[in-house]
Amino acid sequence: MRADKDEKTAIIREEAALRAFAAAGVLVVILDRDGRVMQINRKGCELLGCSEKEIVGSDWFETFLPSRIRQETRGVFDRLLSGEGPVARYHENPILTCNGEERVIAWNNDVIHDRSGKIVGTVGAGIDITGRKMTERALEESRERYRSIFESTTDALFVFDLDGKIVEANPNAYRMYGYGEGELIGLPASAIIHPDYFHGLVNFQKAIEEEGVFASRSVNVRKDGTPFDVEVRGARFTFEGQPHLLVLVRDIGEQVKAERALESARQKVERLHEAAQRLEQCERGEDVYRTALAAAEGILGFGICTIDILEGDRLVAKATSNGLPEGTSISAPLSEESLATKTYKTGKSFLFGSLAEVPEARPTSSDFKSGISAPIGRYGVFQVASPQENAFTDDDVRLLELLLGHTSQAIARIRLQNELREQARRDPLTGVHNRRYFNEVVEQEFVRSRRYDHPIGFLMIDVDRFKEINDRFGHQIGDRVLKAVAELLIGQVRESDIVVRYGGDEFLIMLLETDGETEAVAERIRNAVAERNKTNELIPFPVTLSIGAAHWNPESKKPIEQILAEADERMYADKKSKDDG
Structure with a gap:
């Protein structure tokens, strides 16, 4: 009786264990001594993307592990089976799913004994x-980028705590201030700011509190007490x-020293600062070029000027003085030997009283006898010419370099602003x-449409079966499908039209200045999708789109919400017609 009861209890426990094994919310796999799969639970099958029948009996190491870790992992397995020596029972390693995708698994392993032990x-x-590993990797990459930028910048960078003490400084800060490595950490701001300018720290902190940013000039002191002029941004x-x-x-x-040496040209310097203010107000690169050129002509008295900006591997003419004949400034590759390319590559200004002094010069007119070639930071070259020899002085070079310093800063600011603005306006996945950008521009486009009496078309687009794509093939494949769809949509509209990722798998296209062409564009998109599906390597069934169109006319009183609702309704009608079909 006792034996029967024990046997029945064992059977009940075994059945309970099997049910728990099957229902476990984690991957559970049992291997025999040869490394073959004896059992695997439902969660494991789901993760691997195979049926239990396909998995059981397979060599786990050869089938489900990347080749680069098979030998090492099998060695751990063998040591675990031998029971000899300590073996880490928790470890992390990648596995291969049945479709070849790698997933990282955190394991807890143990051995199985038979009744004899x-x-x-x-x-x-x-x-x-x-997912956690990808997040950790992204965070580490972000830290590495921060550290790379922090350590490689040519300016001094400090991190202060809110009590005004230095907690971090980049290598150039140590070089600039003459301290040994680590000596700056823990110093108060007063240790590096000249006493006559220490009041600026209060203004600095106040501006940070009120506006979030601060920029100013000051005087700092090196470790040996030597004062030097600085520009501070925080x-x-x-x-x-x-x-x-x-x-x-x-x-x-050096910049301040040059300004002081140019006291005799105070009026020009003041006017150059006015030009710098105008440069600070410029919102486009073209405005910067014209403003800098006007300052060189009107303030410095230069009559023949050109601005060449680096685009790709070529210096391209962006602005020239009025009245210069066509071809005075021409595009030139950086690989070509010329005064302009030499100026750009060396980052130095060249003053020449005659062409004999600069054999690399390639004058585009025989009238040019002397000139200046100066870099605009890392962005391009400013060149000045004269029909007379020895027409320019060192003071002219210094004044021009001052102007070009402001010009370079304006270009850098505009490019950074454009980059940040573009990042804020773009969907990071599809580009x-x-x-947010659509909400910013739609009302502007309505105003422009009314002014010029041009209608606007809207296409609301949804990726069919997208949830199925994500569920069956994973979010990485889903992301690739979204990127492919975005690329296809961009290719079917004009550059002036606006393609928007409206949310999830929905896209919105705003067709500007259309005249009944919305349906034609929708049909063009459908045809492009059909053509793309002929070579669709992402998933084993065609990707299709549901499209709904709506129109807005300048005389319309409809709000944008109603127009989009109409497009959305037609899109779902299109989707329903496919489901019904």
Whole structure:
């Protein structure tokens, strides 16, 4: 009776264990001593993307592990089976799903004994940590980018805590201030700011509190007490989870020295500062070029000027003085030997009283006898010419370099602003505009449409079966499908039209200045999708789109919400017609 009861209890426990094994929310796999799969639970089958029948009996190491880790992992397995020596029972390693996708699994492993106590296999329980690993990798890459920028910038960079003490400094800060490595950490701001300018720290902190950013000139002191002029820019940011101040310090000693040496040309300098203010107000590169050229002509008295800006591997003419004949300034590759390319590559200004002094010069007119060639930072070259020899002086070069310093800063600011603005307006996955950008421009386009009496067309587009794509093939494939769709849509509209990722798998196209062409564009998109499906390598069934069109006319009183609702309704009608079909 006792034996029967024990046997029945064992059977009940075994059945309970099997049910728990099958229902476990983690991958559970049992291997025999040869490394073949004896059992795997439902979660494991789902993760691998195979049926239990396909998995059981397979060599786990040869079938489900990347080749680069098979030998090492099998060695761990063999040591676990041998029971000899300590073996880490928790470890992380990638596995291969049945469609070849790698997933990272965190394992807890143990051995299985038979009734005699002999080790007959292993059991492993694993959790998919692929998402966490990707997040950790992205965070580490972000830290590396921050560290690379922090350490490689040619300016001094400091991180201050809110008490005004230095907690981080880049290598150039140590070089600029004459301190040994680590000596700056913990110093108060007063240690590097000249006493006569220390009041500026209060203004700095106040501006940070009120506006979030600060920019000013000041005088700092090196470790040996030597004062030097600096330009300071700062902003509040988060460092190691706490609010701090990030401060960029640029040594402008040479610039200030040049300004003081040019006291005799005070009026020109003042007017150049006015030009710099105008440059600060410029919102486009073309405005910067014209403003700099006008300053060189009107303030410095230069009559023949050209601005060449680097585009790709060529210096391209962007602005020339009025009255210059066509071809006075021509595009030139950086590989070509010329005075302009030499100026750009060396970052130095060249003053020549005659062409004999610059054999690399390639004058485009025989009237040019002397001139200046000066770099615009890392962005291009400014060249000045005269029909007389020895027409320019060192003072002219210094004044021009001052102007070009402001010009370079304006170009850098505009490019950074454009880059940040573009990032804010773009969907990071597909590269098309985001919904925020659409909300910004749609009312502007309505105003413009009314002014010029041009209608606007809207196409609301949804990727059919997208949830199925994500569920069956994973979000990475889903992302690739979205990127492919975005690329296809861009290719079927004009450059002036606006393609928007409206949300999830929905896209919106705003067709500007259309005249009944909306349906034609929709049909063109459908044809392009059909053509693309002939070579669709992403998923085993065609990707299709549901499209709904709506129109807005200048005389319309409809709000944008109603127009989009109409397009959305027609899109779902299109989707329903496919489902019904």
